[in-house]
Amino acid sequence: MQRIIVLNPKGGSGKTTLATNLAAYYASHGIKTALIDYDSQGSSTDWIERRPDHYAHIQCISAFRQPEGVTRSFAMRTDPGTEVAITDTPGALELMKFSSMLNQADAILIPVLPSEIDIRAATDCVSRLLTKVKLAEPERIAVLANRSRTNTRIYQKLATALGSMSIAFITTLRDSQNYISSAEKGVGLFEMQGSGVLRDIKTWQPVIEWLCRQGCELQRGENASRPVAPPDDRQLKESV
Numbered sequence: 001m002q003r004i005i006v007l008n009p010k011g012g013s014g015k016t017t018l019a020t021n022l023a024a025y026y027a028s029h030g031i032k033t034a035l036i037d038y039d040s041q042g043s044s045t046d047w048i049e050r051r052p053d054h055y056a057h058i059q060c061i062s063a064f065r066q067p068e069g070v071t072r073s074f075a076m077r078t079d080p081g082t083e084v085a086i087t088d089t090p091g092a093l094e095l096m097k098f099s100s101m102l103n104q105a106d107a108i109l110i111p112v113l114p115s116e117i118d119i120r121a122a123t124d125c126v127s128r129l130l131t132k133v134k135l136a137e138p139e140r141i142a143v144l145a146n147r148s149r150t151n152t153r154i155y156q157k158l159a160t161a162l163g164s165m166s167i168a169f170i171t172t173l174r175d176s177q178n179y180i181s182s183a184e185k186g187v188g189l190f191e192m193q194g195s196g197v198l199r200d201i202k203t204w205q206p207v208i209e210w211l212c213r214q215g216c217e218l219q220r221g222e223n224a225s226r227p228v229a230p231p232d233d234r235q236l237k238e239s240v
Ligand SMILES: Nc1ncnc2c1ncn2[C@@H]1O[C@H](COP(=O)(O)OP(=O)(O)OP(=O)(O)O)[C@@H](O)[C@H]1O
Pocket: 010, 011, 012, 013, 014, 015, 016, 017, 018, 039, 041, 043, 089, 090, 091, 146, 147, 148, 173, 174, 175, 176, 177, 179, 180, 183
């Protein structure tokens, strides 16, 4: 099973957005997927609860809840045959408490917003992951710019800061209403209909490719509900 963790101790940076969209991506490709929610706000849990039944199943593990009548390890187990587990973490996460989980991850993704505070928080988070948590394989961490408008000065500052870190800077996700409307429905971008979403889907391609290089290149399973191919340039031109 491949383990992907989304983190950033700074609140509101896009952790749940990233975790739920990745879960939808893998599940819609027929990959047996679990979404593990460590945040007591339960945003990923709520997203799965909103998810319509006819969309690909995603196992929800609400790790922030105290299990009733079963042991914690029983409550935390993934279904047999699970191929990918994506963990959504809370803001103000104490990295040292999660040290062993972080060291076991195949991939750690850190979404960062374009603001001075977020840039500082992300720089500090990466530095603590490398020096305090002492991740054995720093090449398994990547940052991405979220909710960005690339023609702004603060985005340029963010891109420079992320680009100068000693870890991969893999993509820039637009500030787009598509994230808000898909989240409201309990689905991912990849599951939305219409050409208006193609431009955003394209920005995820580097994330999927980077995850493949971390070993999360998963075979398309038999349960695939709706094949999703990366958009070609022709489709993109039509959508913008
Ligand atoms: N690229 C984006 N474009 C537009 N809205 C976005 C984008 N990414 C996230 N959002 C919105 O920003 C808000 C915060 O995002 P999200 O909940 O994913 O952050 P978070 O890091 O999980 O927050 P928390 O630390 O509170 O758990 C949500 O309303 C989400 O829909």
